[in-house]
Amino acid sequence: MQEIFYEKKRLVIAGEWKEVNGMQLKKIAILLHSGKGKEETALRALHILSKKSLVRFMLLPLDLRHRALPFVEWLTKKELTCQLLPKIKNFYGPYEDFGNLTMVEFHYSEMAYCSLVKTKEEKHLTELISVLYREKKPRYDEERNEEGDCRKPFSHGLYEYGMKAISLWPKETKLAILLWYDGCRQNLVKEYPAIYPQKGGEGENQFEGMYKMMRSITGEKYGTMEQVEKLGVHTAHLEISCMMEEQKQMQTEIDKM
Numbered sequence: 001m002q003e004i005f006y007e008k009k010r011l012v013i014a015g016e017w018k019e020v021n022g023m024q025l026k027k028i029a030i031l032l033h034s035g036k037g038k039e040e041t042a043l044r045a046l047h048i049l050s051k052k053s054l055v056r057f058m059l060l061p062l063d064l065r066h067r068a069l070p071f072v073e074w075l076t077k078k079e080l081t082c083q084l085l086p087k088i089k090n091f092y093g094p095y096e097d098f099g100n101l102t103m104v105e106f107h108y109s110e111m112a113y114c115s116l117v118k119t120k121e122e123k124h125l126t127e128l129i130s131v132l133y134r135e136k137k138p139r140y141d142e143e144r145n146e147e148g149d150c151r152k153p154f155s156h157g158l159y160e161y162g163m164k165a166i167s168l169w170p171k172e173t174k175l176a177i178l179l180w181y182d183g184c185r186q187n188l189v190k191e192y193p194a195i196y197p198q199k200g201g202e203g204e205n206q207f208e209g210m211y212k213m214m215r216s217i218t219g220e221k222y223g224t225m226e227q228v229e230k231l232g233v234h235t236a237h238l239e240i241s242c243m244m245e246e247q248k249q250m251q252t253e254i255d256k257m
Contacts, residue, residue, distance in 0.1 A: 001013065001014060001015055001019055002014070002015040002071050004064065004067070004068050004071060006060075006061060006064045007061070011050060011060070011064065011068060013046065013049040013050055013068070013071060013072070014049050015071070015074065016074065016078065017078065017080045017081075017082050017084070018082050020049070020084060021084070022084050022085050022176075024048050024049065024051075025080075025084045025085065025176045025179070026170075026172040026173060026175075026176045027172065028045060028048055028075065028176075028179070029172060029175035029176040029178070029179045030171075030172045030175060031044050031045060031048070032075070032076070032179065033175050033178075033179075039069070042069045042072050042073070043065065043069065045072040045075055046065065046068055046069060046071070046072050049072060079182075079183035079184070079186050079187045079190075080179055080180050080182075080183035080184075081096055081097040081180070081183050081184050081187050082096045082097075083095055083096040083180065084176075084180070085173070085176060085177060085180070088133060088169065088173060089165075090135055090136070091133040091134060091135060091162065091165070091166070092133065092134065092135070092136055092150055092151050093132055093133045093177070094132055094149075094151075095149075096184075097184055097187060098184045098188070098233045098234065099232075099234075100148050100149045100232065101132075101232065101233045102154065102229065102230050102231065102232060102233070103213070103214050103228060103229050103230070103231050103232075103233060103236050104154055104214075104229035104230065105131055105132065105154050106233050107214065107229075108131045108154075108159070109128050109131040109132060109181070112124050112125075112127035112128035112131060113128055113181065113185075115127070116128060116178075122171075122174070123167075125174050125175075125178060126163055126166050126167045126174070127163065128177075128178070128181065129162075129166050129169075129174060129177050130159050130160075130162040130163040130166050131154065131159060132177070132181070133151075133162065133166065133177075134151040134152050134154070134158055134162060135151070135152055135158075135162075136150045136151065136152070137150060137151070137152050188233070188237065191237070192237045192238075192240075192241050194241050194244045194245070195213075195237060195240055195241060195244070213236065213240060214228045214229060214231075214236070216240060216243070217231075217236060217239055217240060217243070221239075222239070
């Protein structure tokens with residue numbers, strides 16, 4: 001937590017995503033997608049993170065409020081990868097930083113994400129969330145968590161069923177999940193630069209489905225396409241990064257000949 005002292009008092013606000021609660025996240029998501037100016041966004045973010053009512057916040061010294069604005073800059077500079085909304089009603093989401101997301105889930109979530117970016121239609125946001133959030137497996141012991149994922153395995157039937165319920169969720173909840181997805185997605189770009197080379201800035205990175213990526217690692221080591229679909233996102237990315245590095249080294253040796 002960050003502490004800002006004034007008049008023998010102190011204002012305490014979150015200094016990283018892990019210190020933000022679910023309610024604050026939803027308000028921040030609405031704010032960051034509102035298109036407001038930089039200073040107004042920072043001021044409203046400061047109000048949200050302060051946990052004060054609007055009246056109590058406005059009674060803070062004007063000088064303090066403006067002096068505190070740099071303390072919320074991290075909101076737009078640090079990717080949100082920690083899972084602050086692990087459960088919504090009876091639907092469960094993936095672990096932080098795509099920890100238990102499979103390649104088949106990532107493929108379908110990316111198709112929905114790209115459609116959302118192109119059309120701005122909310123139905124594609126619902127599709128994206130329906131891939132990520134599912135009901136828990138019957139009688140699953142979350143404390144032991146033997147399988148590393150309490151969610152029912154991804155299937156088209158569950159995906160379509162989920163869309164009906166998720167379409168009714170509040171917009172702020174959906175935007176909060178989108179903010180998290182964006183953060184995890186951009187973190188992948190940073191962690192695996194060989195796979196996602198930068199071209200004019202992070203905002204231009206578009207994955208547009210994972211079919212080719214999955215196809216590239218089918219074979220003796222990871223099996224058929226059906227088996228590769230069940231691989232974790234980070235496992236698949238690490239394997240492809242290693243393959244690309246090996247190919248690069250081989251080409252270097254050939255060029256020396």
